[in-house]
Amino acid sequence: MTHNTIDETLEELSLPGSQAIIVQEQTIEDPTFDLPWYQWWMLEQIHKQPERLLQILPAYRSYKDSTAAIRILWGQIRRAITTSGQCSIESITDMLISQQLVNIEDSYEALLSVKDLVFCIIGLQTMLYQPCFDIGIPGGYRILDEMNGYQGSTRMSLYQSSNSSARDLPEFLLGFGMMLPPPNYCPSDNDAERHIFNQIKTVTPNDIDAHVLSRLCGLKFQWIDSLSCHLELDKHSSTLFLYRYPSFCISNLQQHELRNIKDGRKTALYSCASGANGTLRWANEEDITGLLREILLSYRVIFGQNKRSRTVFRKLRPFTSISNRGHDQNLAELCGKKRFNCSLTLVEQEEYDLAVDFPHLRSRIALLAGYASSKQPHSLRRLWHDRRNSPTWLAYWSALVFGFMGLLLVLIQTVFQILQYVDQVRDDHN
Structure with a gap:
């Protein structure tokens, strides 16, 4: 389906701005739908999936006609995730079948398609x-390779067997990788990377801002749709992966804060947290709050706090080939402006203690800082732009300028001496 068709579907079906319709005339509020881009993005992602996932919907005829049924499933899956103590793809599937929201007709293939649709909606x-x-080949759970073959800590595996559907969500997600890391956790077994993790305690924006990363280190920025891959670094392709929808983080933080005040329902993301007494190396609810705040602050560190880096961002195209309805305006606000407008308070500093300010992104930022520090300029032009160490930069260029001036004075003095000698020789001949 083209972008225009998706837009027409949104208009004609009038997907509610803040509600998802569910059975029995009840309503589940989903504030995420208040985000201007999210409805378009959700429909776009669902349409990319095989048609067999939608054929299990009652009275299925076409994608366009199935949108109301998708909204019902969306609301029921969200309810199952956010209200159950522990849930799995299998338990959610059983609930949908018992409520006759899907039609499997005793077909094993249809049952697998229901599980796949649940897996899809949880991801969205x-x-x-x-x-x-x-x-056309059901069985097992695969996630999209958004990092062009690179498998960092968040993508240790792109596939899990169909048996994993019985695991609760934190354990299931961990089967793919460390999508929601606990604080101050180093997921790497590589000795060099663990050394960097333990060695680099603090960073400044000048160490890892976009200007340094792109102009001096030669890094490319690739924008992705999965927040779990934010700040993953592929050294081999010199690519830094960045999440392009910061307003999703803001919305989840706001919903969580309101839940604490009004005793409301968790968001789907917070429902993926580990239990308070769990032994799983995985983020709890407090950690998810910290992770989301760190993601937002990282945009300021890499782009927003430095004028040259803000200029770098303005030349980027985070939403290339994406309809205008799928653009997140908060990204430009956080990355492209010196003074940004955000409903959340982000404390900017000249120096960040990774263990305190970025405990959940610590390993990724430490690796990024280590990578940047290993890239030394090999030309005067790059040396001029490398201001990561201001005193050293000033001392070097001061010495270079004064040294050049000294050489220039010596050269001028030598020229005058030669001219005097020539004049003296001429006078002697005369």
Whole structure:
């Protein structure tokens, strides 16, 4: 389906701005739908999936006609995730079947398609991953390779067997990688990376801002839809992966804060947290709050706090080939402006203590800082732009300027001496 068709579907079907219709005339409020881009993005992602996922919907005729049924499933899956103590793809599937929201007709293939659809919607509601299905081949769970073959800590595996559907969500997600890391956790077994993790305690914006990373280190920025992959660094392709929808983080933080005040329902993302007494190396609810805030602050560190880096951002195209309805205006606000307008308070500093200010992104930022520090300028032009160490930069260029001036004076003096000698020789001949 083209972008225009998606836009027409949104208009004609009037997907509610802040509600998802569910059975029995009840309503589940989903404030995430208040985000201007989210409805378009959700429909776009669902349409990318194999048609067999939608054929299990009652009275299915076409994608366009199935949108109301998708909204019902969306609301019921969200309810199951956010109200159950522990839930799994299997338990959610059983609930949908018992409520006759899907039609499997005792077909094993249809049952697998229901599980795949649940897997798909969980990914869209949490934005931790995007599903990937082999067309017409059900079985197992695959996530989309958004990092062009690179498998960092968040993507240790792109596939899990169908048996994993019985695991609760934190354990299931951990099967793909460390999507929601606990604080001050180093996921790497590489000795060099663990050394960097333990060695680099603090960073400044000048160490890892976009100007340094792009102009001096030669890094490329690739924008992705999964927040779990934010700040993953592929050294081999010199690519830094950045999440392009910061307003999703803001919305989740606001919903969580309101829940604490009004005793409301969790968001789907917060429902993926580990239990308070769990032994799983995985983020709890407090950690998810910290992670989301760190993601937002990282935009300021890499782009927003430095004028040259803001200029770098303005030349980027984070939403290339994406309809205007899928653009997140908060990204430009956080990355492209010196003074940004954000409903949340982000404390900017000249120096950040990674263990305190970025405990959940610590390993990624430490690796990024280590990578940047290993890239030394090999030309005067790059040396001029390398201001990561201001005193050293000033001392070097001061010495270079004064040294050049000294050489220039010596050269001028030598020229005058030669001219005097020539004049003296001429006088002697005369």
